[in-house]
Amino acid sequence: MGWRTVVVTKHAKISYKLEHVIVQTDNDIVQVPIADVQILMIATTQAVITTHLMMELSRNDIKVIFTDNKEMPVGEFTSYYSNLSRNRNISKQIIWDSDRKSLLWQNIIKMKITNEAKMLEKFQRTKYDGSPGHQDLLDLLDEVKPGDSTNREAVAARMYFQRLYDTKFNRRKDEFVANGHLNFGYSVLLSLITQEICCAGYLTELGIHHDSMENFYNLSSDLIEPFRVFVDEIAFNKYENPSFDLADKLELVNLLNQTVTTNSGDALLSGVIKTFVRKCLKYLSNETDVLPEIEIKI
Structure with a gap:
């Protein structure tokens, strides 16, 4: 590869x-x-x-x-049927254990919130009263239940984006140039994850949490969560820039070749993502009892 x-x-x-x-x-x-x-x-x-x-x-x-x-x-x-075990893997995927899906989603959300907190701490973002902005997110970690049944992800995201950018920032409004950076960058990450899922012989449509009938990439949308912060960082550094041009897009594409530090050592971000995706698929398919977890230096 x-x-x-x-x-x-x-x-x-x-x-x-x-x-x-x-x-x-x-x-x-x-x-x-x-x-x-x-x-x-x-x-x-x-x-x-x-x-x-x-x-x-x-x-x-x-x-x-x-x-x-x-x-x-x-x-x-994307190529058809590159994995000879595709039929067997899809048969497994259809009956993935609900407890395993819930535990993995809990772990993914904990990783996502942890990385968001690291971002706020790295850039010394604060709350409206001047106190550190990241501690509230860390406090949410113990509240994340299997399947994130209490939706701590949404609570953390609301605090995170308003503290990283500002209280006026709205993720759904195109008037904020940062959303162009975020949407494009997330698409690049999503594409890599989709590629890895397909190469492993699984369906991207069948997720562990996302289950929209209109989303072809439910599983990709699940597994992207811990890695969104790398796009967020680029968007933050460009926040005062009113433009979103070709150079900005090339920087986001090149993000995949960025070297990151994890608890397993230094590696390209693309390699870290691929390894994480493979571990998640093995866990969901009962090939290992070890919950995939990755600690990334932000």
Whole structure:
């Protein structure tokens, strides 16, 4: 499995030759070994891609993301049935134990809230009275029940976003430029997680908490939660910037190649996410009794 994210942003022909992805623009030709590629993002409507390359991308389980004329992700291409155990894994997934799903979701939310608290502490964000803004989130950890039945996730999120940005910030309003950063960055993370779930031979539609009939990525939406803070940090650093341009989007895409420190050592964020996803799938499928947990330095 590759590690590079290749982003095409201008008029180009994208093809395949001798185990390389070839990107030919008006002024240059770039060749990337297909074995190095993890994700190919077509961030322009002025590119053409050959069917030969699409076939090779499919064979190599490489995700292709397409954007609209505003360079926002609108769709993706994923190979069919790359895992020979797919039928067996889906049969397991359909009958995943409800207790295991509840315990894993509890753990995921605890990790998410912990990372949100670390973000507030890192940037010394405070409450309206000037006291540290992160302690209230840490106090919520003991209240998170299996399945997060008391919805501590929502309580923490409300405090977190208003303290990280400001009390006027609204996650649902497009007028806040930070939401553009967040939506784009989350889409990049979600795409990687979706790719890993599909490669492991499971369905993204069947989640452990998210269960919307209109969401093709319920399971991906579950497993993304502990990692959202990495996008949040970039959005925070750009909060006073009124624009959201191509350079900002490339920074968010490159987030996957960022080195992070965990309790297991240093690794690329993409590798940390993949390992976490695999551990979650093994736990849910009764292949291990160890609850997946990861401590990340923020």
